[in-house]
Amino acid sequence: MKYENALQRAIKERLERVMELAELFGLFIIGIGTVAAMGALIWHMVQSDGVTLTDLLLMFLYLEVFAMVGQYLKAGQLPVRFPLYIAMVSIARDLILRAGTNTEFHLLASAGAIVLIALGVLMIRYGQARYPSDPGERRTKES
Numbered sequence: 001m002k003y004e005n006a007l008q009r010a011i012k013e014r015l016e017r018v019m020e021l022a023e024l025f026g027l028f029i030i031g032i033g034t035v036a037a038m039g040a041l042i043w044h045m046v047q048s049d050g051v052t053l054t055d056l057l058l059m060f061l062y063l064e065v066f067a068m069v070g071q072y073l074k075a076g077q078l079p080v081r082f083p084l085y086i087a088m089v090s091i092a093r094d095l096i097l098r099a100g101t102n103t104e105f106h107l108l109a110s111a112g113a114i115v116l117i118a119l120g121v122l123m124i125r126y127g128q129a130r131y132p133s134d135p136g137e138r139r140t141k142e143s
Contacts, residue, residue: 027069034069038062057093061086081121088117 041058045051068082091110095102102110 023072027072030065031069034062034065054093054096057089057096061089061093064089080124084117084121084124088114091117 038059041055041062045055064082064086068078068086071082072078091114095107095110098106
């Protein structure tokens with residue numbers, strides 16, 4: 001029985017280590033891909049002798065991806081808010097890119113999606129402040 005428990009622990013530890021390495025490798029690939037995409041965008045901006053709002057929004061998306069990778073490396077977890085921020089900026093960028101071809105329905109649907117995502121972020125932030133996973137972090141009305 002003791003041998004089985006020791007074997008199970010050893011297998012579990014090795015699998016956890018493999019998963020950690022796979023996560024780090026994935027983060028490395030995401031980081032390299034983001035650097036390459038940002039480099040290509042900067043090169044495009046230099047070649048075109050101009051910077052558009054869509055270029056800036058795309059660069060902001062790349063920076064958000066970097067922030068997600070950094071947050072994951074620092075804390076070992078990824079807040080749900082980061083992908084939601086990226087989604088809002090992506091929708092805004094889509095609206096700007098299709099400025100001349102957007103229908104009224106598409107504009108309303110996109111604006112509604114941004115508002116719903118923003119409300120979701122607000123609810124998540126409120127929940128984290130009011131009901132933190134660590135009871136010592138709970139904010140009171142006095143603070």
